[in-house]
Amino acid sequence: MLRRFPPGVDVEACISLECLVRLKDIALHRARVGHPVLAARALLLLRVLLKLFRGRVTDVSQYCPALLMLSVSSLKSSTPLLQMASCKLLQCLLPVAHANDILASFSESQEVLFSIALGDTTSDALLYLSLETYSEWISCCHSVSKCVAAPGSHSRLFQCWMGHIRDPHMGELVVLMFRELITDINDG
Incomplete structure (x- = not known):
């Protein structure tokens, strides 16, 4: 339309x-x-x-x-x-x-995004989209505050990667996400 x-x-x-x-x-x-x-x-x-x-x-x-x-x-x-x-x-x-609105809603949603990414029935398209959304979201949060990632984020991301280890594109996305998570720990 x-x-x-x-x-x-x-x-x-x-x-x-x-x-x-x-x-x-x-x-x-x-x-x-x-x-x-x-x-x-x-x-x-x-x-x-x-x-x-x-x-x-x-x-x-x-x-x-x-x-x-x-x-x-x-x-x-x-x-x-x-x-x-x-x-x-x-x-x-x-x-x-607004950055504060993004930060406020991130804590609630990050677990949901990882649940989607780790789901047994999640399609590849939804898997990539949920991980890209998480990566963009945590990057926006880092403009306001560090240490926003949930404590188990590293292991959940690693689980997701291990489940799709044969996918070369997944490796690139996971490296970008680990960079954000490492920034989250080191600067916090």
């Missing part, structure tokens, strides 16, 4: 920031009443709208705390599609959210 706007039309004038709030409410409601596919679609549309509004005069940072909370609660879903949509929304939120 958004791609079908004719060139030159101000999309922001057509779509208000109230859409963000409504979509957030829809996603929360659908996730609670057992419609994870609809909740995932709402999260993905939220991501598209955030990308549209980012870099314009509109300040979306005021909505970030609620959207971070929504994303973290959606990560806890047992539906991979909703988990994936949540990770993608989180990656879009991290550059625009």
Whole structure:
């Protein structure tokens, strides 16, 4: 729908920031009443709208705390599609959210992200996405504070790597994550 706007039309004038709030409410409601596919679609549309509004005069940072909370609660879903949509929304939120909001929501979500990565039924795409999200998130947290990683993060990351040791791309991602975790320990 958004791609079908004719060139030159101000999309922001057509779509208000109230859409963000409504979509957030829809996603929360659908996730609670057992419609994870609809909740995932709402999260993905939220991501598209955030990308549209980012870099314009509109300040979306005021909505970030609620959207971070929504994303973290959606990560806890047992539906991979909703988990994936949540990770993608989180990656879009991290550059625009206030650092303290990012830090506050990280402690709750890091265990969920590792649970997803270590899941027996987790697809490769969701595995990479959850680890990339964790890496970006802890990097953002380090701009505010060190020692934010959970005590067992190193061993959980090592477990994940051992489960996918034959995947050469996993090695690169794990090295990046270990760098963040080592920074977390040494500077704390």
